[in-house]
Amino acid sequence: MAGDGRLNHDLLPGEKGPQDACGVFGVWAPGEEVAKLTFFGLYALQHRGQESAGIAVSDGSNTMVFKDMGLVSQVFTESALESLQGHIAIGHTRYSTTGASCWDNAQPTFRATATGHLALSHNGNLTNTHELATRLATIREDSGELFPDFAQNASSDTDILTALLAAHPDLSMEAAALDELPKVRGAFSLVFMDDQTLYGARDPQGIRPLVLGRLERGWVIASETAALDIVGATFVREVEPGELVAIDENGLRTSRFAPADPKGCIFEYVYLARPDTTISGKAVHPVRVEVGRRLAKEFPVDADLVIPVPESGTPAAIGYAQASGIPFAQGLVKNAYVGRTFIQPSQTIRQLGIRLKLNPLREVIAGKRLVIVDDSIVRGNTQRAIIKMLREAGATEVHVRISSPPVQWPCFYGIDFATRAELLAPGLTLDEIRRSIGADTLEYISLDQLVESTGIAKDRLCRACFDGVYPVDLPLEAQIGKHVLEMVEADEPALSALDEAVRRP
Numbered sequence: 001m002a003g004d005g006r007l008n009h010d011l012l013p014g015e016k017g018p019q020d021a022c023g024v025f026g027v028w029a030p031g032e033e034v035a036k037l038t039f040f041g042l043y044a045l046q047h048r049g050q051e052s053a054g055i056a057v058s059d060g061s062n063t064m065v066f067k068d069m070g071l072v073s074q075v076f077t078e079s080a081l082e083s084l085q086g087h088i089a090i091g092h093t094r095y096s097t098t099g100a101s102c103w104d105n106a107q108p109t110f111r112a113t114a115t116g117h118l119a120l121s122h123n124g125n126l127t128n129t130h131e132l133a134t135r136l137a138t139i140r141e142d143s144g145e146l147f148p149d150f151a152q153n154a155s156s157d158t159d160i161l162t163a164l165l166a167a168h169p170d171l172s173m174e175a176a177a178l179d180e181l182p183k184v185r186g187a188f189s190l191v192f193m194d195d196q197t198l199y200g201a202r203d204p205q206g207i208r209p210l211v212l213g214r215l216e217r218g219w220v221i222a223s224e225t226a227a228l229d230i231v232g233a234t235f236v237r238e239v240e241p242g243e244l245v246a247i248d249e250n251g252l253r254t255s256r257f258a259p260a261d262p263k264g265c266i267f268e269y270v271y272l273a274r275p276d277t278t279i280s281g282k283a284v285h286p287v288r289v290e291v292g293r294r295l296a297k298e299f300p301v302d303a304d305l306v307i308p309v310p311e312s313g314t315p316a317a318i319g320y321a322q323a324s325g326i327p328f329a330q331g332l333v334k335n336a337y338v339g340r341t342f343i344q345p346s347q348t349i350r351q352l353g354i355r356l357k358l359n360p361l362r363e364v365i366a367g368k369r370l371v372i373v374d375d376s377i378v379r380g381n382t383q384r385a386i387i388k389m390l391r392e393a394g395a396t397e398v399h400v401r402i403s404s405p406p407v408q409w410p411c412f413y414g415i416d417f418a419t420r421a422e423l424l425a426p427g428l429t430l431d432e433i434r435r436s437i438g439a440d441t442l443e444y445i446s447l448d449q450l451v452e453s454t455g456i457a458k459d460r461l462c463r464a465c466f467d468g469v470y471p472v473d474l475p476l477e478a479q480i481g482k483h484v485l486e487m488v489e490a491d492e493p494a495l496s497a498l499d500e501a502v503r504r505p
Contacts, residue, residue, distance in 0.1 A: 022107070022414070023048035024121040024210070025227055026090040026191035028198040028247045029218025035084035037231045038091040041220070042072045044227040047274060048123070049093040052106035056119035058195045059086035063117035067092075067106040087218075088198050090191045092121035108192075109162040114169030116195040122158040123223055124187030124208045124414040127474055129157040132184070136160055139167050157186075165192070174246050174255070177201065181244065181257045186472055187265075187413035189239070191221050197248040205263035205471050206241030207413045207462055209279050212252075219247045224277040238280070263462040263471035267415060269454050270404040271312055271375045282455055285315050290453040291403045291445060292319025292373065299443035300324060301371055301399045305364070307331035309374040309386060316403035317373035326371060331364045332386070358386065366394030372439075376404045380424045383437040391438075400439040405447045405466045412474055413462065 023045025027034050038055050053075040054067025064084055068075040072093060092107035108119040126132065161184065168176035173194045187207035192199045200221035202210045213220040213233030220233040228235055239245055242258035265272070268279055275285035295316065306326050308317035311334065321328035335357055370390060377383055387398050406425030420426055424433055434442035447466050451458045464470045 022121075022123040023093040023223045023227070024090070024123045024189060024191040024221075025092075025223070026088075026121070026193065026198050026200065026221040027215070027218060027231070028088050029215050029220075030087040030249075031217055032087070032215070033081075034087060034089035035081045037220075038089040039072065039076055039081055040230050041222055041227040042091045042093050044230040044274070045093050045223055046072050048223060048272070052094045053092065054094075054106050054108050054121075055081075055084060055089055055091045056108040056110065056193065057084040057086040057089045058117070058119075058193060060088075061116075061195055063110070063119055063193070063195055065108055065110045065119055067108065069106065088193050088196075090119055090121050090193050090198070105156040105159065107156075107158060109156075109159050111162050111166035113166045113173070113194070115172075118162060118166050118173065118192065118194055120158065120162045120165070120190060120192035122161065123189040123210075124203065125412060126157040126161065126184060126188060127186035127412055127472055128184070129160060129186075132157070132160045132164060136163055136167070139164075161188075161190075162192075173197065173199070174244070177244055178255055178257050189223060197246050199244065199246050200239050201244045201257070202239045202241055203472075204242040204258040204261050205462070206238075206260070207263055207265050207471070209264070209268060209273065209277075210239040212236045212239055212245065219252060221245070221247075224273055224279075226274045226277045229276070235278070261471075262460045264456070264460065265413065265415075266450065266454065266461045266463050267404070267411075267465060270450070272415070275315060280456060287454055288315030288403065289319035289322075291450060292316035292321075293323040294319075294449045294453055295373075295401050295403055295443075295445045296320040296323035298445060298449055299401060301401075301441060303369040303371045303397065303399055305329045305331065305368050306371045306373060307365075309372060309382075310334040310358070313372075313374040313403070316375065316401075317371075320371060320373050320401060324371075329364050331361050331370065331390070332358045333361060334358055355389070358389070360389055360393035362393045365390055368395055369397040369399070370395050371399045371401055373401050373403060375402070376407060377402055377424055377433065377437070377444075378407060380433065380437050383439075387438045397440045398438070399441045400434075400437065400443075402442075402444040404450060405444050406433075407465050409465050409468045411465050412470070413464075413472070415465070 025038055025041035025045060027037050035055055035057050042053055050071055052069045053072045056063055056065040066080055066084060090108055094107055108121045111118045164180050165176050181201055188203045189208040189210035190201040200210060209223055211222055211225050213228035214236050215233050220228055220231060222228055225235050241260040241262050242256055244255045244257055246253050264280055269284055269287045273279060273284045277284050303326055306317050306321040306328050308314040310332055318328060390398055407423055408426050410420050430442060447463060451461060462471050
C-alpha cells in the first residue's frame with residue numbers, strides 16, 4: 001500500500017484489518033495546474049483508500065473526469081494529467097464502504113444537470129442510503145431524463161447523493177445542496193464542483209475530518225492537513241460540522257445547513273489519519289505518543305526493550321518507552337516496497353506469511369524480554385504471526401500492549417472493520433485473546449485514557465467501535481451495510497441474512 005506506510009494490517013496476505021475511510025481533495029486556483037495539484041494532494045491521502053482514484057477538472061464550461069481502479073500512482077500518467085485542463089479540480093481515493101469495489105463506483109461521481117455538470121467526492125458512509133434511494137427512485141419516475149443510462153448500475157451512497165443534488169433543475173447547485181444536505185444522515189465530508197464553483201460540506205457531527213487551506217492564487221479543501229502541506233497551501237481552518245462552503249471568482253462564502261453537534265471519530269487519532277496531520281487543533285503524532293505514555297503508566301511490565309509493530313505502532317511505542325524507561329528499539333524491519341498488489345500470492349508464498357513484509361532483527365531480539373506495541377487487534381492473525389516470529393528469533397518473553405481499547409462494534413460511518421462475528425474481542429475474554437495470539441501478557445489502553453490523550457471532551461468524540469454508542473441513529477438492519485443498494489431488489493432470505501450479519505448494541 002502507498003501513503004504513509006502505516007498499514008500494518010496488510011502484513012498478512014488475506015488478513016482483513018480496519019480499512020481506511022476515503023480521501024477527498026479539491027482546489028480552486030485559476031492559472032495553476034490544478035490536476036497536478038490534485039494528484040499530489042491525493043498522494044498525501046493515499047492511506048485513506050487504495051481501491052480506486054479519480055480526478056475531475058472544469059475549465060468553467062466543461063467538466064472532465066478521469067478515474068480508474070488502483071493506486072494514485074497507477075491510475076494517473078503525465079499525459080493523463082496534462083489532458084485535464086481547467087481552474088477547478090476535485091479528487092478522490094477510495095476504499096468501498098458502501099457499494100462494490102468496481103469502476104462504476106469509483107469517484108468522483110458525475111452527473112449532467114439542467115445548467116451544467118456536477119462532480120462529487122465523498123469521505124464517510126451514509127446511514128439513510130435506503131431512504132435516499134427510495135426517494136431518488138420516485139424522482140426518477142417523474143423525471144427520467146435527469147438520469148443517464150450509464151449511471152443506472154452504480155450502487156454507492158455517493159452516487160445516490162450526487163443524483164439527488166443534480167435533480168433540482170430550478171435551483172443553483174448551492175441552493176440544491178442546502179435543500180438536500182439536511183436530509184442526509186451519517187458521515188459525509190464532501191468536496192464537489194459544478195462548472196464554475198468548488199464546494200465543501202461536512203455532516204453535522206463532523207465525524208470525518210475536512211479542512212480549508214489557502215494558496216497564493218486560490219483555495220484548497222482536503223481530508224487532512226497533510227494534503228495541504230504537500231501542495232504548499234496554508235491551513236486556514238476546519239470546515240465546520242453542518243457547514244457548506246462555496247468558492248468561485250467572488251471568493252469564499254459559507255452557509256450552514258444544520259446545527260453543529262461535534263462527534264469526531266476517535267479512530268482517526270488511533271490509526272486512520274497520517275501522523276503529520278492535525279485534527280480539531282490536535283496534532284496526531286503527539287496524541288499517539290501520549291497514548292503510549294499513558295499505556296505504560298496504566299499497564300507497566302518488567303522488560304528489556306520496547307518494540308513497535310511498524311509503522312502505526314511506532315508513536316505509541318516511543319511514548320511507552322519514554323514513560324517506562326525501557327529502551328526503545330526497532331526489532332522488526334519492514335520491506336517498504338512490499339505493499340498492495342493485484343497479484344494474489346500462491347499457497348507456497350502465502351505460507352511465508354508475514355515474512356513477506358516484516359523480518360526480525362535477531363541480534364536485537366535474542367535473549368530479550370520484549371514489549372510489543374501495536375495500534376489495534378482485529379482478528380489477531382497479524383499479532384499471532386509476529387509473536388511466533390519473535391519467539392523463533394530468540395525472544396524470551398513477549399508482552400503485547402495495544403494503544404486502543406478492544407474493537408467491539410462495527411462502524412457505520414466510513415471504516416470497514418471485519419464484521420462483529422469476525423472481530424476477536426467480542427467473543428473472548430482478555431486472557432483468551434492473550435492465549436490465542438501467544439503473548440505472555442496482553443493489555444489494551446482504557447477508553448478513558450485514550451480519550452484523555454486526545455484532549456477532546458468524550459461527548460465530542462464518536463467512540464462507537466469501542467463502546468457501541470452510535471452518535472447518528474441507525475435504520476433497520478436490512479437497510480444498512482456496505483452492499484445495501486445492491487440488496488434493494490433482493491429477496492427476503494437475503495435481507496434476513498443481512499440483518500443477521502449487521503449487529504448493533
